[in-house]
Amino acid sequence: MKITCLLLDDDPLVLDLLQAYVSMTDILDVKATFTDPLEAHRYLLTNDVQVLFSDVTMPHLSGLDLVRSLHHPPLVVLMTAHPQYAMEGFNLDVIDFLLKPISLDRFLKAVNKVAGILRASLPENDLKQDPQSGWGSFFIRTDAQFVRLHYRDVLYIEALKDFTKINTADGRTHLTLVNLKNLEEQLPTGMFIRTHRSYLVNSAQIESVSNLEVRVGGHALPLGQTYRERVTERIVNRTLIRRQQQ
Numbered sequence: 365m366k367i368t369c370l371l372l373d374d375d376p377l378v379l380d381l382l383q384a385y386v387s388m389t390d391i392l393d394v395k396a397t398f399t400d401p402l403e404a405h406r407y408l409l410t411n412d413v414q415v416l417f418s419d420v421t422m423p424h425l426s427g428l429d430l431v432r433s434l435h436h437p438p439l440v441v442l443m444t445a446h447p448q449y450a451m452e453g454f455n456l457d458v459i460d461f462l463l464k465p466i467s468l469d470r471f472l473k474a475v476n477k478v479a480g481i482l483r484a485s486l487p488e489n490d491l492k493q494d495p496q497s498g499w500g501s502f503f504i505r506t507d508a509q510f511v512r513l514h515y516r517d518v519l520y521i522e523a524l525k526d527f528t529k530i531n532t533a534d535g536r537t538h539l540t541l542v543n544l545k546n547l548e549e550q551l552p553t554g555m556f557i558r559t560h561r562s563y564l565v566n567s568a569q570i571e572s573v574s575n576l577e578v579r580v581g582g583h584a585l586p587l588g589q590t591y592r593e594r595v596t597e598r599i600v601n602r603t604l605i606r607r608q609q610q
Contacts, residue, residue: 420444
């Protein structure tokens with residue numbers, strides 16, 4: 365499966381570098397490249413791509429404002445030489461944030477995140493038929509072995525001091541010596557959402573949301589006040605079927 369993408373940076377040399385990296389991946393299909401964010405915006409209004417690689421600081425329209433302006437943005441990987449924009453970018457649910465100068469290994473890590481999200485969103489039958497279904501999984505170390513878990517099977521992840529407990533749809537739990545913050549940073553941002561300082565939840569597995577809790581796989585998990593607005597906006601409002609106005 366080729367992943368369609370758009371490359372946007374006001375520096376042509378950066379675009380040349382990105383295209384060279386893309387040629388090494390064998391998985392990305394560049395549909396368009398732009399140095400002008402306004403031209404990129406017009407393209408995205410009438411054309412679909414799966415991922416946008418965008419610079420942050422550009423004349424007329426920043427990469428952050430470009431993402432905000434789109435009602436249904438693609439997956440987004442932001443690029444900049446200024447790390448202070450990272451938090452604002454992640455608040456927009458971007459998949460990754462690349463600091464310039466961008467190395468090949470860091471670019472490939474971002475591509476892996478994007479591919480993991482797209483693979484995991486495929487219907488289960490498609491995943492079985494797809495020879496690269498490993499994109500939709502990750503390994504953890506537990507006791508003396510490495511265990512593969514598929515993103516789609518994870519219900520929620522619970523913080524236990526320096527450990528995390530991963531709960532899966534088959535009723536199993538997996539304990540690994542990685543704290544929740546580090547694990548969250550390494551999982552696909554668009555797939556998992558923090559609902560409480562101690563819980564990270566698979567967005568696709570959420571069954572219901574109330575003011576005080578989210579239900580996942582029959583489990584009632586607390587919904588912290590700090591996270592309530594973000595969960596409601598991202599999980600409920602984006603797909604809510606509304607009453608037709610008379």
